Amino acid sequence: MAVSGRDAFRSELTSIAHRDGRVVCLEAWSLYRDHPFEAAHPDRFFSLPAGGPVLAQMVKGLVAAGFRPFVVVGPGGTAPGRAVGNRWLWRACVEAGATVVLPPEGSGEGSVEVRQKTCVPLCAPCGEEETRAVVRQVARSRRPYCLVLGDGPGPSWPYRPNGTGDEVPLVAQESGVLARTGARLVSVGEAGTRLALAARATAPGLGHAHLVYLDEVRLAAAAAELASWPGPSVVTAAAWMLEEVLRALRARTPGHAVSGVLAPSREGQADVAGVLAAVAAFKGP
Known part of the structure:
Protein backbone atom coordinates (compact mmCIF):
# COMPACT_ATOMS: atom_id res chain seq x y z
CA MET A 1 0.00 0.00 0.00
CA LEU A 149 3.45 17.04 1.32
CA GLY A 150 0.11 15.43 0.48
CA ASP A 151 -2.19 13.38 2.70
CA GLY A 152 -3.26 10.89 0.02
CA PRO A 153 -1.29 7.94 -1.38
CA GLY A 154 1.48 9.20 -3.61
CA PRO A 155 2.61 7.56 -6.85
CA SER A 156 5.29 4.90 -6.66
CA TRP A 157 8.24 6.97 -7.84
CA PRO A 158 11.48 4.94 -8.23
CA TYR A 159 13.66 7.25 -6.13
CA ARG A 160 17.44 7.00 -6.36
CA PRO A 161 19.83 9.06 -4.18
CA ASN A 162 22.50 11.30 -5.67
CA GLY A 163 25.79 9.40 -5.97
CA THR A 164 26.80 7.33 -2.96
CA GLY A 165 25.17 9.63 -0.38
CA ASP A 166 21.58 10.27 0.58
CA GLU A 167 21.31 13.73 -0.97
CA VAL A 168 18.21 14.31 -3.09
CA PRO A 169 19.39 15.36 -6.58
CA LEU A 170 18.29 18.51 -8.37
CA VAL A 171 17.23 16.40 -11.37
CA ALA A 172 16.29 12.76 -10.89
CA GLN A 173 15.96 10.32 -13.77
CA GLU A 174 13.43 7.53 -13.84
CA SER A 175 15.33 5.09 -15.99
CA GLY A 176 18.93 5.97 -15.14
CA VAL A 177 19.78 7.94 -18.28
CA LEU A 178 17.51 10.37 -20.08
CA ALA A 179 17.06 9.82 -23.78
CA ARG A 180 19.31 12.24 -25.63
CA THR A 181 16.90 12.54 -28.52
CA GLY A 182 13.20 13.17 -28.70
CA ALA A 183 10.93 14.79 -26.14
CA ARG A 184 11.20 14.26 -22.40
CA LEU A 185 8.75 14.68 -19.58
CA VAL A 186 9.62 16.91 -16.63
CA SER A 187 7.45 16.11 -13.62
CA VAL A 188 6.98 18.09 -10.41
CA GLY A 189 5.02 17.12 -7.30
CA GLU A 190 2.79 14.13 -6.71
CA ALA A 191 0.15 15.06 -9.29
CA GLY A 192 2.72 15.86 -11.99
CA THR A 193 4.73 12.71 -11.34
CA ARG A 194 1.63 10.52 -11.35
CA LEU A 195 0.72 11.93 -14.76
CA ALA A 196 4.25 11.50 -16.14
CA LEU A 197 4.44 7.88 -14.96
CA ALA A 198 1.05 7.14 -16.53
CA ALA A 199 2.23 8.66 -19.82
CA ARG A 200 5.45 6.63 -19.79
CA ALA A 201 3.45 3.47 -19.17
CA THR A 202 1.74 4.20 -22.49
CA ALA A 203 4.87 5.48 -24.26
CA PRO A 204 7.92 3.89 -22.52
CA GLY A 205 10.36 5.55 -24.94
CA LEU A 206 9.80 8.98 -23.41
CA GLY A 207 12.56 10.34 -21.21
CA HIS A 208 11.50 11.43 -17.73
CA ALA A 209 13.21 13.97 -15.49
CA HIS A 210 11.78 14.58 -12.02
CA LEU A 211 12.29 17.80 -10.04
CA VAL A 212 12.00 18.17 -6.26
CA TYR A 213 13.16 21.74 -5.58
CA LEU A 214 10.98 24.70 -6.53
CA ASP A 215 12.72 27.66 -4.90
CA GLU A 216 14.28 30.21 -7.24
CA VAL A 217 17.93 29.22 -6.81
CA ARG A 218 17.58 25.43 -7.01
CA LEU A 219 14.96 25.47 -9.75
CA ALA A 220 17.33 27.62 -11.82
CA ALA A 221 20.15 25.14 -11.21
CA ALA A 222 17.91 22.22 -12.22
CA ALA A 223 16.91 24.06 -15.39
CA ALA A 224 20.57 24.67 -16.22
CA GLU A 225 21.26 20.95 -15.80
CA LEU A 226 18.37 20.08 -18.10
CA ALA A 227 19.72 22.55 -20.67
CA SER A 228 22.58 20.14 -21.38
CA TRP A 229 20.09 17.65 -22.82
CA PRO A 230 18.84 18.31 -26.34
CA GLY A 231 15.22 18.02 -27.32
CA PRO A 232 11.95 19.57 -26.18
CA SER A 233 10.35 19.20 -22.74
CA VAL A 234 6.77 18.66 -21.60
CA VAL A 235 6.25 19.72 -18.00
CA THR A 236 3.58 17.93 -15.94
CA ALA A 237 2.64 19.66 -12.68
CA ALA A 238 -0.25 20.96 -10.60
CA ALA A 239 -1.45 24.50 -11.27
CA TRP A 240 0.55 26.33 -8.59
CA MET A 241 3.82 24.71 -9.72
CA LEU A 242 3.40 24.61 -13.48
CA GLU A 243 3.88 28.26 -14.41
CA GLU A 244 7.00 28.66 -12.28
CA VAL A 245 8.67 25.58 -13.74
CA LEU A 246 7.77 26.62 -17.28
CA ARG A 247 9.16 30.09 -16.66
CA ALA A 248 12.44 28.73 -15.27
CA LEU A 249 12.95 26.21 -18.07
CA ARG A 250 12.13 28.66 -20.83
CA ALA A 251 14.49 31.25 -19.37
CA ARG A 252 17.42 28.87 -18.96
CA THR A 253 17.05 26.43 -21.84
CA PRO A 254 17.31 28.74 -24.86
CA GLY A 255 16.62 26.97 -28.10
CA HIS A 256 14.63 24.23 -26.38
CA ALA A 257 10.88 24.03 -26.89
CA VAL A 258 9.00 23.75 -23.59
CA SER A 259 5.28 23.19 -23.06
CA GLY A 260 3.16 22.25 -20.08
CA VAL A 261 0.25 19.95 -19.25
CA LEU A 262 -1.78 20.63 -16.13
CA ALA A 263 -1.88 17.59 -13.84
CA PRO A 264 -5.19 16.92 -12.07
CA SER A 265 -4.80 16.76 -8.31
CA ARG A 266 -7.01 13.70 -7.89
CA GLU A 267 -5.83 10.18 -8.68
CA GLY A 268 -7.60 8.51 -11.59
CA GLN A 269 -7.92 11.69 -13.67
CA ALA A 270 -4.52 11.62 -15.36
CA ASP A 271 -4.68 13.30 -18.77
CA VAL A 272 -2.32 10.95 -20.57
CA ALA A 273 -3.83 11.87 -23.94
CA GLY A 274 -2.98 15.51 -23.27
CA VAL A 275 0.65 14.66 -22.54
CA LEU A 276 1.03 12.51 -25.64
CA ALA A 277 -0.60 15.23 -27.73
CA ALA A 278 1.90 17.77 -26.37
CA VAL A 279 4.77 15.43 -27.26
CA ALA A 280 3.36 14.83 -30.72
CA ALA A 281 3.02 18.59 -31.30
CA PHE A 282 6.82 18.91 -31.17
CA LYS A 283 7.14 16.48 -34.05
CA GLY A 284 5.01 18.60 -36.34
CA PRO A 285 2.41 17.41 -38.86
Whole structure:
Protein backbone atom coordinates (compact mmCIF):
# COMPACT_ATOMS: atom_id res chain seq x y z
CA MET A 1 0.00 0.00 0.00
CA ALA A 2 1.30 3.44 -0.96
CA VAL A 3 2.13 5.73 1.95
CA SER A 4 1.16 9.40 1.87
CA GLY A 5 3.79 12.11 2.02
CA ARG A 6 2.52 13.26 5.42
CA ASP A 7 2.69 9.73 6.87
CA ALA A 8 6.20 9.19 5.47
CA PHE A 9 7.24 12.53 7.01
CA ARG A 10 5.76 11.67 10.41
CA SER A 11 7.37 8.24 10.47
CA GLU A 12 10.80 9.45 9.39
CA LEU A 13 10.78 12.46 11.72
CA THR A 14 9.86 10.17 14.62
CA SER A 15 12.82 7.93 13.83
CA ILE A 16 15.15 10.91 13.58
CA ALA A 17 13.89 12.23 16.92
CA HIS A 18 14.99 8.97 18.57
CA ARG A 19 18.55 9.90 17.64
CA ASP A 20 18.31 13.68 17.92
CA GLY A 21 16.78 15.10 21.07
CA ARG A 22 16.63 18.57 19.51
CA VAL A 23 13.84 17.66 17.05
CA VAL A 24 10.40 19.00 17.99
CA CYS A 25 7.12 18.59 16.05
CA LEU A 26 4.35 21.21 16.17
CA GLU A 27 1.07 20.47 14.37
CA ALA A 28 -1.06 23.50 13.53
CA TRP A 29 -3.78 21.09 12.49
CA SER A 30 -6.47 19.47 14.62
CA LEU A 31 -7.31 16.51 12.36
CA TYR A 32 -4.30 14.28 13.06
CA ARG A 33 -4.91 10.67 14.16
CA ASP A 34 -2.52 8.38 16.06
CA HIS A 35 0.52 10.57 15.48
CA PRO A 36 3.65 8.40 15.89
CA PHE A 37 5.75 11.37 17.02
CA GLU A 38 3.34 12.14 19.84
CA ALA A 39 3.33 8.51 20.96
CA ALA A 40 7.13 8.25 20.93
CA HIS A 41 8.07 11.73 22.13
CA PRO A 42 5.09 13.30 23.94
CA ASP A 43 7.30 15.93 25.57
CA ARG A 44 8.40 17.21 22.15
CA PHE A 45 5.03 17.18 20.37
CA PHE A 46 2.59 20.11 20.40
CA SER A 47 -0.85 20.32 18.77
CA LEU A 48 -1.85 23.95 18.24
CA PRO A 49 -4.83 24.02 15.82
CA ALA A 50 -5.41 27.72 16.53
CA GLY A 51 -1.76 28.65 17.07
CA GLY A 52 -1.24 31.88 15.13
CA PRO A 53 1.10 34.26 17.00
CA VAL A 54 1.41 31.76 19.86
CA LEU A 55 2.88 29.19 17.46
CA ALA A 56 5.36 31.69 16.03
CA GLN A 57 6.49 32.69 19.52
CA MET A 58 6.92 29.05 20.49
CA VAL A 59 9.10 28.48 17.45
CA LYS A 60 11.31 31.45 18.36
CA GLY A 61 11.70 30.17 21.89
CA LEU A 62 12.48 26.62 20.79
CA VAL A 63 15.10 27.75 18.27
CA ALA A 64 16.69 30.05 20.85
CA ALA A 65 16.90 27.06 23.22
CA GLY A 66 18.70 24.97 20.59
CA PHE A 67 15.80 22.83 19.35
CA ARG A 68 14.96 21.96 15.71
CA PRO A 69 11.20 22.65 15.28
CA PHE A 70 9.15 21.20 12.42
CA VAL A 71 5.80 23.00 11.97
CA VAL A 72 3.00 21.20 10.10
CA VAL A 73 0.16 23.26 8.60
CA GLY A 74 -2.87 21.31 7.36
CA PRO A 75 -5.93 21.86 5.17
CA GLY A 76 -7.99 24.77 6.42
CA GLY A 77 -5.06 26.70 7.89
CA THR A 78 -4.85 27.49 11.58
CA ALA A 79 -8.33 28.97 12.08
CA PRO A 80 -11.77 28.59 10.47
CA GLY A 81 -11.98 30.54 7.24
CA ARG A 82 -8.27 31.32 7.12
CA ALA A 83 -6.41 30.45 3.94
CA VAL A 84 -4.21 27.38 4.02
CA GLY A 85 -0.56 28.26 4.54
CA ASN A 86 -1.25 31.71 6.05
CA ARG A 87 1.65 33.84 4.82
CA TRP A 88 2.35 35.61 8.06
CA LEU A 89 2.36 32.39 10.06
CA TRP A 90 4.65 30.27 7.94
CA ARG A 91 6.93 33.23 7.15
CA ALA A 92 7.37 33.95 10.86
CA CYS A 93 8.10 30.27 11.56
CA VAL A 94 10.60 29.94 8.70
CA GLU A 95 12.35 33.19 9.60
CA ALA A 96 12.62 31.96 13.19
CA GLY A 97 14.41 28.83 11.94
CA ALA A 98 11.67 26.20 11.69
CA THR A 99 10.98 23.85 8.80
CA VAL A 100 7.37 24.25 7.66
CA VAL A 101 5.24 21.54 6.04
CA LEU A 102 2.37 22.73 3.82
CA PRO A 103 -0.35 20.80 1.92
CA PRO A 104 -0.33 21.03 -1.90
CA GLU A 105 -3.70 22.76 -2.07
CA GLY A 106 -2.48 25.72 -0.03
CA SER A 107 1.13 26.02 -1.09
CA GLY A 108 0.55 28.44 -3.93
CA GLU A 109 -0.30 31.33 -1.62
CA GLY A 110 3.05 31.30 0.10
CA SER A 111 5.28 29.70 -2.49
CA VAL A 112 6.13 32.98 -4.25
CA GLU A 113 7.68 34.38 -1.08
CA VAL A 114 9.47 31.11 -0.34
CA ARG A 115 10.99 31.07 -3.81
CA GLN A 116 12.35 34.56 -3.24
CA LYS A 117 14.12 33.54 -0.03
CA THR A 118 17.31 32.13 -1.49
CA CYS A 119 18.31 30.50 1.81
CA VAL A 120 15.06 28.50 2.16
CA PRO A 121 14.77 25.41 -0.07
CA LEU A 122 11.22 24.67 -1.23
CA CYS A 123 10.73 20.92 -1.79
CA ALA A 124 7.86 18.89 -3.23
CA PRO A 125 9.06 15.28 -2.87
CA CYS A 126 7.11 12.40 -4.33
CA GLY A 127 6.69 8.91 -2.92
CA GLU A 128 7.70 7.43 0.40
CA GLU A 129 11.42 6.93 -0.21
CA GLU A 130 12.04 10.35 -1.69
CA THR A 131 10.04 12.02 1.09
CA ARG A 132 12.00 10.17 3.75
CA ALA A 133 15.27 11.16 2.05
CA VAL A 134 14.22 14.82 2.01
CA VAL A 135 13.34 14.70 5.73
CA ARG A 136 16.73 13.17 6.54
CA GLN A 137 18.41 15.86 4.44
CA VAL A 138 16.50 18.59 6.29
CA ALA A 139 17.44 17.08 9.65
CA ARG A 140 21.13 17.14 8.69
CA SER A 141 20.94 20.72 7.52
CA ARG A 142 21.28 23.80 9.70
CA ARG A 143 18.78 25.77 7.62
CA PRO A 144 14.96 25.80 7.59
CA TYR A 145 13.10 24.22 4.68
CA CYS A 146 9.57 24.45 3.32
CA LEU A 147 8.10 21.06 2.37
CA VAL A 148 4.95 20.41 0.35
CA LEU A 149 3.45 17.04 1.32
CA GLY A 150 0.11 15.43 0.48
CA ASP A 151 -2.19 13.38 2.70
CA GLY A 152 -3.26 10.89 0.02
CA PRO A 153 -1.29 7.94 -1.38
CA GLY A 154 1.48 9.20 -3.61
CA PRO A 155 2.61 7.56 -6.85
CA SER A 156 5.29 4.90 -6.66
CA TRP A 157 8.24 6.97 -7.84
CA PRO A 158 11.48 4.94 -8.23
CA TYR A 159 13.66 7.25 -6.13
CA ARG A 160 17.44 7.00 -6.36
CA PRO A 161 19.83 9.06 -4.18
CA ASN A 162 22.50 11.30 -5.67
CA GLY A 163 25.79 9.40 -5.97
CA THR A 164 26.80 7.33 -2.96
CA GLY A 165 25.17 9.63 -0.38
CA ASP A 166 21.58 10.27 0.58
CA GLU A 167 21.31 13.73 -0.97
CA VAL A 168 18.21 14.31 -3.09
CA PRO A 169 19.39 15.36 -6.58
CA LEU A 170 18.29 18.51 -8.37
CA VAL A 171 17.23 16.40 -11.37
CA ALA A 172 16.29 12.76 -10.89
CA GLN A 173 15.96 10.32 -13.77
CA GLU A 174 13.43 7.53 -13.84
CA SER A 175 15.33 5.09 -15.99
CA GLY A 176 18.93 5.97 -15.14
CA VAL A 177 19.78 7.94 -18.28
CA LEU A 178 17.51 10.37 -20.08
CA ALA A 179 17.06 9.82 -23.78
CA ARG A 180 19.31 12.24 -25.63
CA THR A 181 16.90 12.54 -28.52
CA GLY A 182 13.20 13.17 -28.70
CA ALA A 183 10.93 14.79 -26.14
CA ARG A 184 11.20 14.26 -22.40
CA LEU A 185 8.75 14.68 -19.58
CA VAL A 186 9.62 16.91 -16.63
CA SER A 187 7.45 16.11 -13.62
CA VAL A 188 6.98 18.09 -10.41
CA GLY A 189 5.02 17.12 -7.30
CA GLU A 190 2.79 14.13 -6.71
CA ALA A 191 0.15 15.06 -9.29
CA GLY A 192 2.72 15.86 -11.99
CA THR A 193 4.73 12.71 -11.34
CA ARG A 194 1.63 10.52 -11.35
CA LEU A 195 0.72 11.93 -14.76
CA ALA A 196 4.25 11.50 -16.14
CA LEU A 197 4.44 7.88 -14.96
CA ALA A 198 1.05 7.14 -16.53
CA ALA A 199 2.23 8.66 -19.82
CA ARG A 200 5.45 6.63 -19.79
CA ALA A 201 3.45 3.47 -19.17
CA THR A 202 1.74 4.20 -22.49
CA ALA A 203 4.87 5.48 -24.26
CA PRO A 204 7.92 3.89 -22.52
CA GLY A 205 10.36 5.55 -24.94
CA LEU A 206 9.80 8.98 -23.41
CA GLY A 207 12.56 10.34 -21.21
CA HIS A 208 11.50 11.43 -17.73
CA ALA A 209 13.21 13.97 -15.49
CA HIS A 210 11.78 14.58 -12.02
CA LEU A 211 12.29 17.80 -10.04
CA VAL A 212 12.00 18.17 -6.26
CA TYR A 213 13.16 21.74 -5.58
CA LEU A 214 10.98 24.70 -6.53
CA ASP A 215 12.72 27.66 -4.90
CA GLU A 216 14.28 30.21 -7.24
CA VAL A 217 17.93 29.22 -6.81
CA ARG A 218 17.58 25.43 -7.01
CA LEU A 219 14.96 25.47 -9.75
CA ALA A 220 17.33 27.62 -11.82
CA ALA A 221 20.15 25.14 -11.21
CA ALA A 222 17.91 22.22 -12.22
CA ALA A 223 16.91 24.06 -15.39
CA ALA A 224 20.57 24.67 -16.22
CA GLU A 225 21.26 20.95 -15.80
CA LEU A 226 18.37 20.08 -18.10
CA ALA A 227 19.72 22.55 -20.67
CA SER A 228 22.58 20.14 -21.38
CA TRP A 229 20.09 17.65 -22.82
CA PRO A 230 18.84 18.31 -26.34
CA GLY A 231 15.22 18.02 -27.32
CA PRO A 232 11.95 19.57 -26.18
CA SER A 233 10.35 19.20 -22.74
CA VAL A 234 6.77 18.66 -21.60
CA VAL A 235 6.25 19.72 -18.00
CA THR A 236 3.58 17.93 -15.94
CA ALA A 237 2.64 19.66 -12.68
CA ALA A 238 -0.25 20.96 -10.60
CA ALA A 239 -1.45 24.50 -11.27
CA TRP A 240 0.55 26.33 -8.59
CA MET A 241 3.82 24.71 -9.72
CA LEU A 242 3.40 24.61 -13.48
CA GLU A 243 3.88 28.26 -14.41
CA GLU A 244 7.00 28.66 -12.28
CA VAL A 245 8.67 25.58 -13.74
CA LEU A 246 7.77 26.62 -17.28
CA ARG A 247 9.16 30.09 -16.66
CA ALA A 248 12.44 28.73 -15.27
CA LEU A 249 12.95 26.21 -18.07
CA ARG A 250 12.13 28.66 -20.83
CA ALA A 251 14.49 31.25 -19.37
CA ARG A 252 17.42 28.87 -18.96
CA THR A 253 17.05 26.43 -21.84
CA PRO A 254 17.31 28.74 -24.86
CA GLY A 255 16.62 26.97 -28.10
CA HIS A 256 14.63 24.23 -26.38
CA ALA A 257 10.88 24.03 -26.89
CA VAL A 258 9.00 23.75 -23.59
CA SER A 259 5.28 23.19 -23.06
CA GLY A 260 3.16 22.25 -20.08
CA VAL A 261 0.25 19.95 -19.25
CA LEU A 262 -1.78 20.63 -16.13
CA ALA A 263 -1.88 17.59 -13.84
CA PRO A 264 -5.19 16.92 -12.07
CA SER A 265 -4.80 16.76 -8.31
CA ARG A 266 -7.01 13.70 -7.89
CA GLU A 267 -5.83 10.18 -8.68
CA GLY A 268 -7.60 8.51 -11.59
CA GLN A 269 -7.92 11.69 -13.67
CA ALA A 270 -4.52 11.62 -15.36
CA ASP A 271 -4.68 13.30 -18.77
CA VAL A 272 -2.32 10.95 -20.57
CA ALA A 273 -3.83 11.87 -23.94
CA GLY A 274 -2.98 15.51 -23.27
CA VAL A 275 0.65 14.66 -22.54
CA LEU A 276 1.03 12.51 -25.64
CA ALA A 277 -0.60 15.23 -27.73
CA ALA A 278 1.90 17.77 -26.37
CA VAL A 279 4.77 15.43 -27.26
CA ALA A 280 3.36 14.83 -30.72
CA ALA A 281 3.02 18.59 -31.30
CA PHE A 282 6.82 18.91 -31.17
CA LYS A 283 7.14 16.48 -34.05
CA GLY A 284 5.01 18.60 -36.34
CA PRO A 285 2.41 17.41 -38.86
